[in-house]
Amino acid sequence: MSDAKVCVVVGVGPGLGEALARTFAREGWRVAVMARSVDKVRALADDIGGLAVPCDATDNDAIRQAFATVREQLGPVHTLLWNVGSGVFGDLDKVDVAGMELAWRTNALGLFVAAKEVVGDMRAAGEGNLVVTGATASRRGKPFTTAFAAGKAAQRSLCQSLARQLWPEGIHVALVVVDGGIRPADTDRPPETMLAPADIATTALHLARQPRSAWTFELEVRPHVESW
């Protein structure tokens, strides 16, 4: 184990998760990237000198196991970036119980389980970060977000509870409300009309570095041309 602080990114795909991992690695964290399929993140992990760990965020035991692996291989967790989110969309008629459960587990329950896993490390260190990727849906439910918004609302509420409990212990819980589409690698839409993953990551990094006298709990990020 090195002396570097350990950052775990849960929910890593080619978009925001990768950008978060690269940004925190570049700034000195030792980064573990978690994804359901570890094959898809191994190249990234190698590239940033990090660790790829399989993790199904809907499976509580799998989450616990994944964090045990991180602690064993890299040491205590300093920063947790929860970037998991379900993509179940549809109204009451279209969504089923499984869709509701998926939204709940990936957004809220899994985060709860992961928070339990890392809070001991952070308390021992007297510091830490827990930055969560939220969504505008957390602030209001629409017909097509019957499942997704419910999960995101539960997530936002959970983050508020965690922040109010853990901030005084030096653990910075924060919520980045993503409002708009995240730019995929292969689009030809004009720049600045979609959220660039690296730009979101820069703001997440700012949160992780705020001094304790002036912490932010919640902020939103959106393209300057977005309608809101």
Add this chain to the structure above:
Amino acid sequence: MSDAKVCVVVGVGPGLGEALARTFAREGWRVAVMARSVDKVRALADDIGGLAVPCDATDNDAIRQAFATVREQLGPVHTLLWNVGSGVFGDLDKVDVAGMELAWRTNALGLFVAAKEVVGDMRAAGEGNLVVTGATASRRGKPFTTAFAAGKAAQRSLCQSLARQLWPEGIHVALVVVDGGIRPADTDRPPETMLAPADIATTALHLARQPRSAWTFELEVRPHVESW
């Protein structure tokens, strides 16, 4: 079956659930009362000429069965009053996964399942009500409401999604945010310092009767001396 409109109250104990049942029965609805233990609501059901139906709101199949019973015995459902709510309190260290799941199921998932059960009846009638008993915790998470607030936030979001979908079809989805302690039968605290169940029920009734040109989605009720 009579001609009376059918109202189902889910989550009936001696407090608000009973007051809702009595109020809607008095105003002409045929009322089914659901509780985990049917023995505890049989006397109430007899008293208001209604139906007592067992229902464990954490069990999706039990919910479906309970509504099938109501439809078979009383006819299509006109008004659903969801008054179930978990009492799991505690912070990240005290609450466990089971507590989180209970809050999610009683507040949000069970409501989702019940909504699926009744929406067909209401659509066929071209009208209906779905009034949910919410809580202030739905608007903000505190350390001692890590589980409860997450469930209530998911519930509020779900209600928003349902309202935006179902209002145009004539189904009035509304949320009554209860902010304060509900007065138990046996307290000697001064009147007006706690929420009288019958007074909350009167406001729920007002919602159920609002004409379509001016529907309310959300309101809160609290004692006039409550601090907020």
Add this chain to the structure above:
Amino acid sequence: MSDAKVCVVVGVGPGLGEALARTFAREGWRVAVMARSVDKVRALADDIGGLAVPCDATDNDAIRQAFATVREQLGPVHTLLWNVGSGVFGDLDKVDVAGMELAWRTNALGLFVAAKEVVGDMRAAGEGNLVVTGATASRRGKPFTTAFAAGKAAQRSLCQSLARQLWPEGIHVALVVVDGGIRPADTDRPPETMLAPADIATTALHLARQPRSAWTFELEVRPHVESW
């Protein structure tokens, strides 16, 4: 002076103001109607056995004089319905300082002055109502509501401050957030697609009658087909 409780409606035109006046008069209040041009409300006042009082809600002295007249002619004020609202719309480029001032005065400052006028009567009686006609704009500013939303946001904030101060004294301050167009008398738009003034007034009346154990501060009213 009769024994009837006195209700003052400030901001009376042919729409919501008139409906509020007629509703509260029908339910037993003695009603004073205030408008900039008293000629336009004299027929209404006669019709409901009330009093027409001239009042320019942007002029603090005029407000004070109008309430003095009411108290002199009808007695102490029991219920104040503040239904004034500016119609200044436009973005930063279109709105001028006068437009901003108008929104501030009609929505917030005038209400503040009127509240000072009536609070003594209500305290002496140990009860009273102050119900304010709000707008969705109070919850968010859009480019075309640069002035209007700022005034409405100030109004909503003022109502919160007043409610928290005056509720414990038995004075029910409440805010009716009107979300949608109010139906004019001469439209042929289908029923239920616009807010019927009488339906809003019925909900205002419900607020004025809520028992103290379960008061509502804020609710919104909108047509069931409204997009929100």
Add this chain to the structure above:
Amino acid sequence: MSDAKVCVVVGVGPGLGEALARTFAREGWRVAVMARSVDKVRALADDIGGLAVPCDATDNDAIRQAFATVREQLGPVHTLLWNVGSGVFGDLDKVDVAGMELAWRTNALGLFVAAKEVVGDMRAAGEGNLVVTGATASRRGKPFTTAFAAGKAAQRSLCQSLARQLWPEGIHVALVVVDGGIRPADTDRPPETMLAPADIATTALHLARQPRSAWTFELEVRPHVESW
């Protein structure tokens, strides 16, 4: 005139205003500091190589004159930091019309006038920042904030309107909600229990530098031990 971008800080005292001025000066902006009494900011202006300009933020003409001076002496305005805020506190009985007007003018109307002054420069440049120092009171009115919260709520609403209008033109309007006491120079309260002005300024700087793909409108800052 130099090539440096021009930043104007309105409302400069020894606390946050000074920290904003020093931070933006250090990062390359040419800074004008505005205060009612120019004598109190001349030393600061000299120290940071900036310009001290007298400005009474309750006087619309004075605001216009102050910005004319800045443009004449430093060139077009690139970044406006509105840090003015009234300190009128008290409930309905204690606050008077003058206190309400002061809160309105310093928080909202003055900002409106200043925005009109700078928007042309920013449009010509195709970029700019307008960062406003808000307060928690903007989100809710309490009895002791009858005036202050109304002014801050109007300010927040105005910022939303401006953001929605001006973001697409490349002008980043943002609101920093200060939640807690700002640390004075001469306190012996433990570090991290009050907001350090320099720490707030760092976050304001982050906002001013966010790339357009991921702009934040609103965030709050508070000490990690603050109760909220």
